[in-house]
Amino acid sequence: xxxxxxxxxxxxxxxxxxxxxxxxxxxxxxxxxxxxxxxxxxxxxxxxxxxxxxxxxxxxxxxxxxxxxxxxxxxxxxxxxxxxxxxxxxxxxxxxxxxxxxxxxxxxxxxxxxxxxxxxxxxxxxxxxxxxxxxxxxxxxxxxxxxxxxxxxxxxxxxxxxxxxxxxxxxxxxxxxxxxxxxxxxxxxxxxxxxxxxxxxxxxxxxxxxxxxxxxxxxxxxxxxxxxxxxxxxxxxxxxxxxxxxxxxxxxxxxxxxxxxxxxxxxxxxxxxxxxxxxxxxxxxxxxxxxxxxxxxxxxxxxxxxxxxxxxxxxxxxxxxxxxxx
Numbered sequence: 237x238x239x240x241x242x243x244x245x246x247x248x249x250x251x252x253x254x255x256x257x258x259x260x261x262x263x264x265x266x267x268x269x270x271x272x273x274x275x276x277x278x279x280x281x282x283x284x285x286x287x288x289x290x291x292x293x294x295x296x297x298x299x300x301x302x303x304x305x306x307x308x309x310x311x312x313x314x315x316x317x318x319x320x321x322x323x324x325x326x327x328x329x330x331x332x333x334x335x336x337x338x339x340x341x342x343x344x345x346x347x348x349x350x351x352x353x354x355x356x357x358x359x360x361x362x363x364x365x366x367x368x369x370x371x372x373x374x375x376x377x378x379x380x381x382x383x384x385x386x387x388x389x390x391x392x393x394x395x396x397x398x399x400x401x402x403x404x405x406x407x408x409x410x411x412x413x414x415x416x417x418x419x420x421x422x423x424x425x426x427x428x429x430x431x432x433x434x435x436x437x438x439x440x441x442x443x444x445x446x447x448x449x450x451x452x453x454x455x456x457x458x459x460x461x462x463x464x465x466x467x468x469x470x471x472x473x474x475x476x477x478x479x480x481x482x483x484x485x486x487x488x489x490x491x492x493x494x495x496x497x498x499x500x501x502x503x504x505x506x507x508x509x510x511x512x513x514x515x516x517x518x519x520x521x522x523x524x525x526x527x528x529x530x531x532x533x534x535x536x537x538x539x540x541x542x543x544x545x546x547x548x549x550x551x552x553x554x555x556x557x558x559x560x561x562x
Contacts, residue, residue, distance in 0.1 A: 284336045286461030290419040291335035292475040293535025302543045312408035314360035334412035372426045390417050390490045398545040421493045422534035424500040439512035460527040482532040
């Protein structure tokens with residue numbers, strides 16, 4: 237979820253470039269171009285359900301050794317105890333719950349936003365900033381950077397995680413961020429050129445929405461993956477259904493994932509000139525199809541990325557007790 241000025245709250249219902257086949261991007265573009273008001277928006281993020289779905293799909297693709305290494309690294313994070321408080325496999329629980337941590341800290345008083353007075357440092361955290369700009373990257377129509385650090389942070393965090401000489405605490409801090417940002421990179425409104433705060437300044441009316449008939453486009457896309465409380469067997473069933481509907485994509489590179497999102501963002505806006513824009517049934521159906529495709533792509537790519545980044549023997553080196561949650 238991109239850190240932006242206040243908006244309507246989400247409701248309960250997200251080395252080197254390798255060629256990626258244009259057919260899958262082209263197919264998704266075809267789905268939405270008929271709905272489009274051209275020019276994309278900066279960013280919108282999946283809600284908690286979206287991030288947990290991506291993490292669940294990724295966890296399924298990982299081999300037991302990779303799972304063990306990731307679980308051992310997450311055990312060093314100060315908030316690990318919170319992630320394993322629920323029943324179930326503690327490794328998977330920590331991995332899935334860690335996926336929402338960069339959004340969760342937006343409401344955590346231990347952390348601070350850009351421009352605010354810094355909060356006190358706490359053990360186990362390299363810093364206490366919320367890093368709102370890490371969630372997105374904006375460009376203008378000429379490809380000039382407008383703001384955001386999503387691409388740069390995925391690269392930096394990947395290098396940090398891959399370095400076995402790095403401080404274990406810093407690498408444990410980097411892992412939840414990387415899990416989260418890979419999912420963010422697959423949300424079309426995380427990468428765009430329209431100056432509307434990722435759809436936060438665009439109002440839409442959805443007569444079928446169960447709670448709010450009028451909200452921002454940002455909030456509407458946040459809700460597409462499902463209710464933010466989605467966990468447990470319902471989460472597993474939802475992930476299974478998505479994987480059945482959408483095949484695994486080519487791996488590509490983070491640069492290409494963001495490029496895909498930027499291309500897809502050209503079709504994100506519902507047609508219309510009068511605010512609020514109306515969500516019609518056809519747009520809703522196509523948007524859900526696109527959201528599902530991007531969630532599955534993010535999960536598969538996240539698994540491949542993490543398996544490649546963590547060196548063998550990680551679990552043995554990281555087997556020390558976790559830091560206490562605060």
